[in-house]
Amino acid sequence: MLxxxxxxxxxxxxxLGQLLVxxxxxxxxxGKIVETEAYDQKDAASHxxxxxxxxxxxxxxxxxxxxxxFTYGMHYCMNIVIGKPGYGSAVLIRAIEPLKGIEQMKKxxxxxxxxxxxxxxxxxxxxxxxxxxxxxxDLSKLPLNLQLGQKIPPSxxxxxxxxxISKDTHRLWRFYIKDxxxxxxx
DNA sequence: GGAACGATTGAT
DNA sequence: TCAATCGTTCCT
Numbered sequence: 001m002l003x004x005x006x007x008x009x010x011x012x013x014x015x016l017g018q019l020l021v022x023x024x025x026x027x028x029x030x031g032k033i034v035e036t037e038a039y040d041q042k043d044a045a046s047h048x049x050x051x052x053x054x055x056x057x058x059x060x061x062x063x064x065x066x067x068x069x070f071t072y073g074m075h076y077c078m079n080i081v082i083g084k085p086g087y088g089s090a091v092l093i094r095a096i097e098p099l100k101g102i103e104q105m106k107k108x109x110x111x112x113x114x115x116x117x118x119x120x121x122x123x124x125x126x127x128x129x130x131x132x133x134x135x136x137x138d139l140s141k142l143p144l145n146l147q148l149g150q151k152i153p154p155s156x157x158x159x160x161x162x163x164x165i166s167k168d169t170h171r172l173w174r175f176y177i178k179d180x181x182x183x184x185x186x
Numbered sequence: 187g188g189a190a191c192g193a194t195t196g197a198t
Numbered sequence: 199t200c201a202a203t204c205g206t207t208c209c210t
Contacts, residue, residue, distance in 0.1 A: 037193070045193070047206095055206060073203030075194050092193055122194050164193050188210080198200080 002148060004063060004082060008038035008089040011082045012175050015091050017152040019099075022128040023143040029104060029128050031096030031118055032149055035176040035183045037162045039079070041088035044167035048088025058136045059088040066144060068125070068135040075122035078130050080139060080146065094163070094174070095119045097182040098127070120184045152177055 002018060004011045015036050022029040039046035041059075047069065048059045058067045059081055067079040067090050079090035096118045098105055105117045105127040118124040125131070130144065139146040155178075162174045163185060176183045 039193070047193075050207080053207075069193085070205060071192055072194050073192090073205075077193060079193085094193085120194070162193070166192085188208105190208090191206090192204105195202090196200105197202105 002064075002146060004080070006063075006083045006087075008040045008082045008091055009173055011080070012036040012038040012091045012173065013152075013154075013157055015080060015093075015146075016157060016175055016177055017150040019147040019149040020093070020096055020128070021142065021145040021147055022101075022130070023145075024104075024129060027101055027104060029101035030099045031124070031128070032099055033093055033095075034097050034180045035093075035095035035174070037092040037094055037175070038082075038173040039090050039092060043171065043173075045162065045165040045169070045171075046088070046090075048090070052088065056088060059090050061085055061136070064139050064146075066130075066134045066137045066139055068130060068132055068137075070132060071122075076125040076131050077121040078125055078134070092121060093124065094121045095176070095182055095184045096124050097180060115181060119182050 041048040047056045052060045062085050065081045079092045081090050083089045109117050118127045159172045160174045
């Protein structure tokens with residue numbers, strides 16, 4: 001497992017460039033994380049803002065687990081839990097660059113356009129078959145594993161406001177790799 | 187028990 | 199620009 005900072009904003013930058021590996025039966029899918037967002041319990045846009053609830057339980061647990069939630073009645077999104085137990089913060093994975101298992105991802109997504117496979121938080125969950133079963137899963141192990149990739153130099157990291165939120169919209173807590181073609185909204 | 191809303195996506 | 203679609207949370 002990677003050594004991640006306790007602070008979600010710092011972690012969101014470190015997580016860029018790392019690898020997400022999904023093993024399904026006899027094959028593996030892999031992608032490089034190219035876009036993240038930070039969420040913290042002091043931040044009104046975060047699910048953890050209103051305290052620990054059945055849904056957000058995992059966010060307040062040990063770091064390095066997956067926090068997977070269901071939204072809009074049809075989509076899953078995946079986070080990496082950050083910080084010490086008892087503190088509710090996480091990093092949302094918004095986009096990955098497909099590296100292995102691209103044909104299987106195309107099948108799962110129902111498109112042949114490689115740029116449409118994983119350029120959004122719910123899209124990448126569909127491409128990697130990540131669902132509620134992975135909520136609380138320890139990401140140091142397969143079948144869903146966060147592995148060491150490359151460190152992205154600060155000069156290559158862009159930051160903007162987060163996407164799709166209605167509160168605390170001013171925070172520049174969205175990060176992505178400059179010029180990467182698999183980011184959701186460059 | 188009821189209602190509003192959502193860390194999205196894809197079609198129009 | 200807008201509908202799809204349902205679990206979570208909060209209110210009565």
